[in-house]
Amino acid sequence: MGLSYAEENYLKAILKLSGSPDGTVSTNAIAAQLDTSAASVTDMLKKLSDKELITYQRYKGASLSEEGQRVATSLLRKHRLWEVFLVQSLGMTWDEVHEIAEELEHIQSDRLIERLDNFLGHPKFDPHGDPIPNKQGRYTLRAQIPLSTLVSGQSGMIIGVKEDDSPFLKHLNDKGLSIGKIVRVLTIDEYDHGLLLRMEGDDVVLSGQVADHILVKPVA
Numbered sequence: 001m002g003l004s005y006a007e008e009n010y011l012k013a014i015l016k017l018s019g020s021p022d023g024t025v026s027t028n029a030i031a032a033q034l035d036t037s038a039a040s041v042t043d044m045l046k047k048l049s050d051k052e053l054i055t056y057q058r059y060k061g062a063s064l065s066e067e068g069q070r071v072a073t074s075l076l077r078k079h080r081l082w083e084v085f086l087v088q089s090l091g092m093t094w095d096e097v098h099e100i101a102e103e104l105e106h107i108q109s110d111r112l113i114e115r116l117d118n119f120l121g122h123p124k125f126d127p128h129g130d131p132i133p134n135k136q137g138r139y140t141l142r143a144q145i146p147l148s149t150l151v152s153g154q155s156g157m158i159i160g161v162k163e164d165d166s167p168f169l170k171h172l173n174d175k176g177l178s179i180g181k182i183v184r185v186l187t188i189d190e191y192d193h194g195l196l197l198r199m200e201g202d203d204v205v206l207s208g209q210v211a212d213h214i215l216v217k218p219v220a
């Protein structure tokens with residue numbers, strides 16, 4: 001079925017906002033997510049509903065149909081596999097790949113994606129730590145908590161970020177932080193919740209807000 005980029009982006013936005021497969025998302029939430037007007041969202045939701053990709057109820061909002069969910073999950077799979085490729089095989093940094101993957105994810109070729117998946121060795125997580133759905137649309141979730149919830153003396157391995165926009169990732173790059181690095185909390189500022197961390201022998205200072213957007217797996 002041929003869908004436009006815009007239609008695909010709506011399905012992805014609904015999946016992202018719904019939290020659960022049958023979750024209903026309001027028109028306003030979609031408008032805010034896609035930075036567009038409620039009127040254009042309503043138009044598009046009617047279109048997607050005609051194509052039976054969503055269930056749309058006028059004052060409640062939209063939820064994905066089974067087919068809509070399949071399409072949205074496959075977009076996530078393509079997006080995240082391309083991100084792994086761009087980082088692992090082309091040597092790009094994790095702050096530059098999201099925008100490019102936003103375009104690559106719309107290429108319609110199951111065969112290309114299966115080849116890519118094989119080539120990469122079936123990765124389970126993208127460079128930002130987000131799970132990659134398999135062909136059947138299933139994915140693994142990991143135990144992850146915000147870095148800001150560790151107490152002093154505790155260590156964690158960075159496994160993801162809550163935000164994948166470039167300025168944020170660039171900030172992390174500048175601090176030397178990336179997926180897989182292990183950090184230990186030395187002190188926490190009681191006033192602004194800033195953290196002093198030890199990473200590979202170096203001290204790193206992070207604001208509480210930034211620490212809140214980094215996901216870690218506690219390590220003993």
Ligand SMILES: [Zn+2]
Pocket residue numbers: 079083097098099101164
């Ligand atoms: Zn991305």
